[in-house]
Amino acid sequence: MNQYALFLGCNIPVRVKQYEVSARMVLKELGVSLKDIRQFNCCGYPMRNTDPKAFLLSATRNLALAEKAELDMLVLCQCCYGSLKKAQVLMAEEGDLQEEVRLLLAEEGLEYNGNVKIKHFLSVLYHDVGLDAIKQKIAMPYKKLNIATHYGCHVLRPSRVTEFDDPVSPSLIDALVKVTGAKSVEWPLKLECCGAPATGIDDDLSWNLTEKKITDAKAAGAHYVCTACPYCHIQFDTVQQKRLSDNKKQDALMPAILYPQLLGLSMGLDGTLLGISDNEIDISDVISFLNEE
Amino acid sequence: MVFDVLLYIALGICGLGLMVKVFFWFSRKIGYKADAFTTSARLVAAVKGLAGIFFSLKIFTLLKVFIDILFQIHMLKENPLRWLMHILIIWGFILLLLMHALDDIITMKIFDDYYSTLNPYLCLRNVFGAMVIAGLFLAVWRRMIIRVPRMKTNAMDFYAIIILVVIIFSGILLEGMQIASPSVFLEMEEEYAALDDEADMRALESFWVKEYGLASATVKEPFDPEDIEWGQELNEEYCAYCHASNKWAFTGYATAKLLKPVAVGLDHAGALNFLWYLHVLACLFGLAYLPFSKMFHVIATPVSLLANSVMSRETSSPANTITRQIIELDACTHCCTCSLHCSAMMASKARGNPYILPSEKMVILKDMVKGKKLSPAQHGAIVEGIYLCTNCDRCTVVCPSGINLRELWLSVREDLVQKQGSEPMMLSPFSLVRGLNRNLLSGEAYAKPLQQTQKALAGEFDEITRPDRTVALQEEADKKWLLHSDDTDFSCCFGCQTCTTVCPVVKNYDNPSESLGLLPHQIMYCLGAGLTEGASGARMLWVCLTCYQCQEHCPQQVKVTDLLYELKNKAVQKLEN
Numbered sequence: 001m002n003q004y005a006l007f008l009g010c011n012i013p014v015r016v017k018q019y020e021v022s023a024r025m026v027l028k029e030l031g032v033s034l035k036d037i038r039q040f041n042c043c044g045y046p047m048r049n050t051d052p053k054a055f056l057l058s059a060t061r062n063l064a065l066a067e068k069a070e071l072d073m074l075v076l077c078q079c080c081y082g083s084l085k086k087a088q089v090l091m092a093e094e095g096d097l098q099e100e101v102r103l104l105l106a107e108e109g110l111e112y113n114g115n116v117k118i119k120h121f122l123s124v125l126y127h128d129v130g131l132d133a134i135k136q137k138i139a140m141p142y143k144k145l146n147i148a149t150h151y152g153c154h155v156l157r158p159s160r161v162t163e164f165d166d167p168v169s170p171s172l173i174d175a176l177v178k179v180t181g182a183k184s185v186e187w188p189l190k191l192e193c194c195g196a197p198a199t200g201i202d203d204d205l206s207w208n209l210t211e212k213k214i215t216d217a218k219a220a221g222a223h224y225v226c227t228a229c230p231y232c233h234i235q236f237d238t239v240q241q242k243r244l245s246d247n248k249k250q251d252a253l254m255p256a257i258l259y260p261q262l263l264g265l266s267m268g269l270d271g272t273l274l275g276i277s278d279n280e281i282d283i284s285d286v287i288s289f290l291n292e293e
Numbered sequence: 294m295v296f297d298v299l300l301y302i303a304l305g306i307c308g309l310g311l312m313v314k315v316f317f318w319f320s321r322k323i324g325y326k327a328d329a330f331t332t333s334a335r336l337v338a339a340v341k342g343l344a345g346i347f348f349s350l351k352i353f354t355l356l357k358v359f360i361d362i363l364f365q366i367h368m369l370k371e372n373p374l375r376w377l378m379h380i381l382i383i384w385g386f387i388l389l390l391l392m393h394a395l396d397d398i399i400t401m402k403i404f405d406d407y408y409s410t411l412n413p414y415l416c417l418r419n420v421f422g423a424m425v426i427a428g429l430f431l432a433v434w435r436r437m438i439i440r441v442p443r444m445k446t447n448a449m450d451f452y453a454i455i456i457l458v459v460i461i462f463s464g465i466l467l468e469g470m471q472i473a474s475p476s477v478f479l480e481m482e483e484e485y486a487a488l489d490d491e492a493d494m495r496a497l498e499s500f501w502v503k504e505y506g507l508a509s510a511t512v513k514e515p516f517d518p519e520d521i522e523w524g525q526e527l528n529e530e531y532c533a534y535c536h537a538s539n540k541w542a543f544t545g546y547a548t549a550k551l552l553k554p555v556a557v558g559l560d561h562a563g564a565l566n567f568l569w570y571l572h573v574l575a576c577l578f579g580l581a582y583l584p585f586s587k588m589f590h591v592i593a594t595p596v597s598l599l600a601n602s603v604m605s606r607e608t609s610s611p612a613n614t615i616t617r618q619i620i621e622l623d624a625c626t627h628c629c630t631c632s633l634h635c636s637a638m639m640a641s642k643a644r645g646n647p648y649i650l651p652s653e654k655m656v657i658l659k660d661m662v663k664g665k666k667l668s669p670a671q672h673g674a675i676v677e678g679i680y681l682c683t684n685c686d687r688c689t690v691v692c693p694s695g696i697n698l699r700e701l702w703l704s705v706r707e708d709l710v711q712k713q714g715s716e717p718m719m720l721s722p723f724s725l726v727r728g729l730n731r732n733l734l735s736g737e738a739y740a741k742p743l744q745q746t747q748k749a750l751a752g753e754f755d756e757i758t759r760p761d762r763t764v765a766l767q768e769e770a771d772k773k774w775l776l777h778s779d780d781t782d783f784s785c786c787f788g789c790q791t792c793t794t795v796c797p798v799v800k801n802y803d804n805p806s807e808s809l810g811l812l813p814h815q816i817m818y819c820l821g822a823g824l825t826e827g828a829s830g831a832r833m834l835w836v837c838l839t840c841y842q843c844q845e846h847c848p849q850q851v852k853v854t855d856l857l858y859e860l861k862n863k864a865v866q867k868l869e870n
Contacts, residue, residue: 104642
């Protein structure tokens with residue numbers, strides 16, 4: 001199996017540590033080896049609103065570092081993924097901005113020649129590891145567990161840049177969920193934004209979008225919404241929990257579980273190590289859906 | 294006498310300086326909560342906090358951190374080369390201070406047999422000096438020769454290196470000169486040997502010239518082997534009991550060898566006096582200036598490390614957090630480890646704003662808490678610098694001084710945006726962490742800077758979009774703000790409004806036009822008509838989630854979301870110019 005340069009981004013190591021831990025555990029079980037490149041910097045995503053040069057330089061430096069290490073990148077965050085893919089497309093074009101980025105990178109002794117593949121964690125599981133190999137590792141399949149799969153905008157769209165899955169009726173995450181024995185429910189707002197990009201800018205808008213989504217998932221009969229992006233996860237988990245405690249409500253509408261947590265548990269990995277208790281909203285109940293084969 | 298006067302002056306200045314600095318720890322203000330506490334309230338809180346720690350198990354945490362400080366374990370894990378540099382300098386210097394500078398107060402009291410010219414003291418003094426030199430060499434190597442990217446060197450960094458270089462090298466030169474000096478030899482000979490016979494004198498001097506690095510005007514090589522042999526015997530008899538071979542003082546001995554051709558002349562010219570004054574004055578200057586220089590970190594950094602080991606946002610009084618943050622500014626040694634790992638480092642390069650880098654923010658924050666007036670450009674740059682932060686916490690994780698930069702940014706950021714009123718970076722995902730911490734602020738304080746920023750970016754939007762206003766349509770000549778060459782395909786828009794129909798933001802409002810100013814398809818119309826000024830003021834742009842539904846669904850493949858991004862970029866650029 002290939003080795004990948006693991007791209008964590010900025011949110012995961014601080015705010016969604018359990019995503020990193022669980023993804024590493026699952027990948028290790030599946031024989032995917034990872035290399036940490038400490039020099040990686042911000043993917044550029046948060047700078048896209050304000051400064052194209054800062055965005056493109058940040059993103060491209062990461063590509064150049066991976067290229068130098070002769071490794072493809074394995075990205076955990078949808079927004080990092082979208083930003084890096086966008087930068088890759090932009091750097092394939094000629095222009096003043098591109099030229100400037102190349103010069104600034106040369107000052108750091110780096111160059112980027114387009115020889116890096118950027119892969120999302122889930123793509124690696126689906127395409128490189130394969131559903132069959134995953135299935136063989138499932139020790140305790142779920143029964144009667146309903147999951148609402150949440151794709152996250154920046155892996156799906158713009159599809160011509162992201163090349164992740166069919167943007168209108170994607171199935172990659174659903175297939176990965178089904179392999180664990182859980183059922184993937186159909187829910188109308190599946191492909192909508194989680195609301196995270198507006199957190200801190202317009203919190204009412206942001207929460208309205210989140211609330212609509214989780215209400216929709218609940219109506220579809222889901223027990224959990226399954227995430228694979230720190231922004232989405234923060235929104236469904238941290239922000240939902242904050243809203244609940246602000247409004248003095250006890251029960252969460254819809255807890256969120258990270259895909260590697262969902263998968264790891266069904267592979268028989270230790271829930272504590274997978275960071276189940278690190279989620280803000282309690283998801284310990286998911287264990288009750290596991291069945292010995 | 295002169296020495297005593299100078300010493301007491303230096304100690305006085307240093308002591309007063311330390312008192313003033315410690316007073317500043319409690320009186321200077323930082324962060325958005327600073328006005329809530331007076332100096333006396335902060336002093337009381339500190340005493341209470343300290344008492345709480347000394348009478349709890351946290352005292353053991355302090356002991357553990359103290360050991361960490363002694364061996365700089367924090368730094369070893371982060372960067373072994375820097376650790377080696379620092380450990381060589383601090384331990385070399387501390388041991389010189391204790392064994393050599395304070396010999397009559399400390400070393401003599403502990404070791405009965407202490408004599409500065411006897412081993413192991415003679416040799417150790419040189420070993421410690423050599424340690425400092427090796428450390429200084431590494432410091433200069435890192436800062437000036439290999440030029441680590443984003444490691445900036447300012448005047449204070451130069452001062453710190455220069456004062457240590459002057460102290461150590463003047464000391465070695467002084468020792469070298471003492472070894473080579475005929476007058477010093479004569480003095481010692483008179484005091485300890487008092488030889489009457491000229492042949493004896495010549496023999497002893499010859500031996501010292503040959504073996505001990507002495508320079509001489511009277512005896513010259515080649516020496517008579519008998520003289521040397523006799524000299525050695527005399528040396529054994531009169532000198533050896535309180536003077537080991539100068540070769541043990543290897544740095545001084547090497548210097549003496551280098552000085553040999555000119556040593557007699559220098560000795561006559563009073564070089565010994567000059568070097569003694571240089572060495573002593575450099576030491577005393579370093580001592581007196583310590584509280585006001587980067588060297589103050591020898592006190593502030595351990596205090597910061599200890600304080601941070603027992604404090605947390607949940608349990609500590611906010612008054613103590615403010616005090617700690619002022620101490621942390623003194624604890625920063627501008628080592629730039631934070632900036633080497635800063636995730637936003639490339640934004641600093643692209644935007645030409647050094648204050649995006651944490652180490653440079655610390656430098657300007659020091660000036661700001663002192664009340665130094667900043668130019669409007671500097672002020673804008675620091676607000677942007679502190680907001681353009683991905684909150685990845687890497688700086689906090691790697692800081693060898695244990696500074697809680699995460700908390701520092703949080704409190705200073707809020708203070709600055711409240712005062713500045715608007716900052717374009719607020720309307721970007723950089724606001725995530727501010728949003729997650731909104732409970733720290735009142736609803737009004739939280740919303741105000743966001744509203745003001747939107748207003749500043751909207752420019753003359755309201756004026757331009759007034760229904761009764763006539764606008765001239767003209768194609769925009771300069772399309773440089775577009776990222777892709779084919780971005781101009783907005784002209785293919787045939788007005789189907791799919792972009793608006795699929796937009797989750799539009800769907801969120803009962804009256805979207807009123808809430809959002811312009812809807813996505815209207816913004817595309819504006820672009821087609823060359824009305825970018827009007828388009829970039831619409832609130833729609835700044836609450837766009839960039840979910841790409843519009844772009845994905847456009848039957849004409851207009852890059853709607855990308856165009857919204859580019860309009861935002863253009864608006865920010867306009868506001869900045």
